[in-house]
Amino acid sequence: MSGKRSLIRSGTTVDQMVRAIGDRIVTGVLRPGEKLDEASLAARFEVSRTPVREALGHLSAMGLVERRPNRGAIVAVVTQDHLASMFESMAELEGICARFSAERMTAGERRALEAEHQASARLVRLSAEEDYEHFNTEFHSRLYRGAHSTHIHELTVTTRGRLAPFRRAQFRLAGRLTKSWQEHDEIVTAILRGDGAAAGKAARDHVSIVSEASSVFAAADCKPLGRNVA
Amino acid sequence: MSGKRSLIRSGTTVDQMVRAIGDRIVTGVLRPGEKLDEASLAARFEVSRTPVREALGHLSAMGLVERRPNRGAIVAVVTQDHLASMFESMAELEGICARFSAERMTAGERRALEAEHQASARLVRLSAEEDYEHFNTEFHSRLYRGAHSTHIHELTVTTRGRLAPFRRAQFRLAGRLTKSWQEHDEIVTAILRGDGAAAGKAARDHVSIVSEASSVFAAADCKPLGRNVA
């Protein structure tokens, strides 16, 4: 799109760069290991190198790109091991959030969680994948907030964001919605019981299953990913 | 430029700025909420605004400063709640690392952990606080590495770094060394037994205790944070 950049307007130029480059990375337009030339990117988006540099800094902090001093930046190479490690962390973090939620959620939060969860059963029956995905995000967010721990919340949201590119295929799997709901149900039940240990375990298992599905996808998707890194 | 900056040499200018400004924040020279003027900082360190800006970006990603678009940066305000939340996260993360270590450490890693731990007993007897602090860092690093999970390792190291400013006083407390060693001993024993649950609990408790000591200090230190340090 060689058009002027008023089309992408919103926020500062740096934010636009972060989103633009970040999107290209997570969608696979820019492949792992690919060199990110500041001048080229600047020309590509019709801005100067300054905001590009800053954006690369942000992306580096987000773990999407790697920066070597004086040697430029490349799209972060996520090995199968590291990906597994991230899912593992995610499972643990979700487990912690669920456990804390079971112990700390207010009555109102519990009510809302239960209500939303029950409402989502309808989406499952309708196989409304889009809507369920949206609900799913909100469901997990409730768990993160319910933990009443700002830092755990941060860690979890960040990790979840970093995993986003590798989750997009999970709902393609047949029967995923029903299974997901059942797992949610187990978590909710445990939380309402105030059983932290059970909630934690259920949440960990929930992520683990998603992880397996996604890993398969990632493996199939990443392999042909060109000549690994040259 | 007047004076040459070969005096501060080491790494890139940005890294120096990150360290310099970061140090001033964690040592209290720059107080929470204080405005961080780019021009002033640049003048203060005799560099241009560019590396200062980039450094502020890094520090923002590290959570040490907050940045408002077009409105400058301020030293991050860490509330007592958020601090507690960070320690809580740290306890959980350490717990996970210890649990995984118990389950995954290689024979060599276990040997090394045990050996170093036993060696550190000498430092306790000598009350060699400096040396023990150094060993302590290494001890925990072993646990993080022993978890064999790169992302957990990352999360843990990052969180530990963010907490660093609030831990400095912990060893001033009398008898802290002996207590620390005993807690380490419990963790090591559990790991060598391969008892993940026990190792995790011991590690969580270990951090919790440090947390209480540090929180007390933080509370006492932050309030009157007048012009000490200057």
Add this chain to the structure above:
DNA sequence: CGCTAAGAAAGTGTATGCAATCTCCATGCC
């Protein structure tokens, strides 16, 4: 023919200048 080394090209890191935005204060109006 292979290896070392010097130089050129490319690219990152830093400095400076300009434009846009925000803050604050003063002036005018209600």
Add this chain to the structure above:
DNA sequence: GGCATGGAGATTGCATACACTTTCTTAGCG
């Protein structure tokens, strides 16, 4: 007298220019 509005100063955001580092090429030597 209080509040809104406009403008000047200050500060951030972006662009451009320069310096230093790395790397690839090529010429010279063993």
